Ligand code: ADP
């Protein structure tokens with residue numbers, strides 16, 4: 365494919381801002397001609413398929429990423445599944461197209477990831493705290509669609525009291541049989557700084573600095589005291605160890621939310637992970653949010669994981685406030701962050717649960733049965749994921765099942781919904797193992 369007017373050599377390709385998105389080094393090797401050059405016109409840029417153009421004026425552009433700007437509603441296709449693509453009418457586009465948040469986040473910025481990554485479910489991101497105000501006409505209907513919560517009229521409750529959870533011995537036994545590990549995480553962001561999709565390199569570095577001080581503040585608590593590891597300073601071995609254990613965030617790929625939103629710019633700078641010595645309390649820095657706090661351990665002892673989560677959450681808040689910063693929070697939206705799906709509690713309580721019967725159906729031929737687990741989860745307000753995170757396959761029938769809602773329910777209520785819902789899913793898994801058919805399960809779902 366070499367030769368021609370737009371043939372470029374490897375060095376030129378590598379300097380393109382969308383190099384990774386265009387397929388990176390492997391794509392280059394696949395396409396290069398005998399002269400070692402690649403004809404760029406042979407590569408379709410996935411970011412330009414929907415009517416936008418690169419915005420050369422955008423100050424957030426970096427060496428590895430350029431933002432796209434739209435002058436009208438993007439050319440959504442039938443592959444666009446997101447709430448954003450449903451909510452964004454031509455009228456709404458007109459109303460918001462010239463709006464800018466305090467930190468300079470625009471409508472095109474907010475809708476970029478959902479446009480260039482059609483499979484996403486939400487499809488819109490906030491670039492700073494003010495985005496939740498300036499783009500509320502876009503965000504509130506999305507929030508309604510995802511959480512069933514009316515941000516105009518409702519207020520959001522807080523409750524981290526682990527003693528309120530109902531988890532009896534029968535549940536404990538059931539969970540210990542099917543659940544390999546438990547994890548509860550939530551997003552925490554620092555007021556006054558752009559969120560990762562809208563951040564400059566300076567913002568990102570400052571956020572990391574504040575969080576490092578915050579982690580130092582945890583050293584007084586023997587259960588939470590630990591060390592911060594910058595991503596850029598890790599060896600491949602260290603990184604792979606943390607990834608395999610499920611401790612570290614996924615490294616952004618060409619097709620995920622972070623990349624399309626510009627939140628993976630200048631990767632891995634100012635990203636990192638803190639964990640306590642036992643590796644049961646962890647904090648991610650500058651991935652999708654400024655900070656993700658995580659409590660996790662092997663097995664299915666949900667109350668224990670939730671107790672540590674509450675301790676970590678309180679300690680981070682106190683430490684941040686001790687450093688003169690506040691967390692993004694208000695009564696309507698609770699904790700605010702990048703994605704509308706993570707407002708409110710920002711809490712996702714997940715279990716890695718082995719569901720061999722559901723997995724067999726998923727690997728089978730029947731389309732309706734493939735979707736059975738999805739349907740079951742939806743019935744109990746749960747969300748299934750694969751064993752290595754969002755959009756990954758379930759290796760060995762191991763699924764990550766978590767609460768779907770984050771907003772309008774307290775932390776205690778959401779963890780309880782997860783416990784009760786996962787209990788039901790396991791019950792149905794046992795019915796399938798004992799010979800029930802998928803139609804039996806569907807009939808069961810229809811019961812009140
Ligand atoms: P989130 O962004 O909601 O924190 P992701 O789907 O991006 O979650 O997954 C992050 C990582 O956490 C992945 O490596 C995933 O395998 C791991 N993980 C999620 N839930 C559990 C769990 N219950 N036990 C162990 N690891 C988990």
Ligand code: MG
Pocket residue numbers: 652753754
């Ligand atoms: Mg994630």
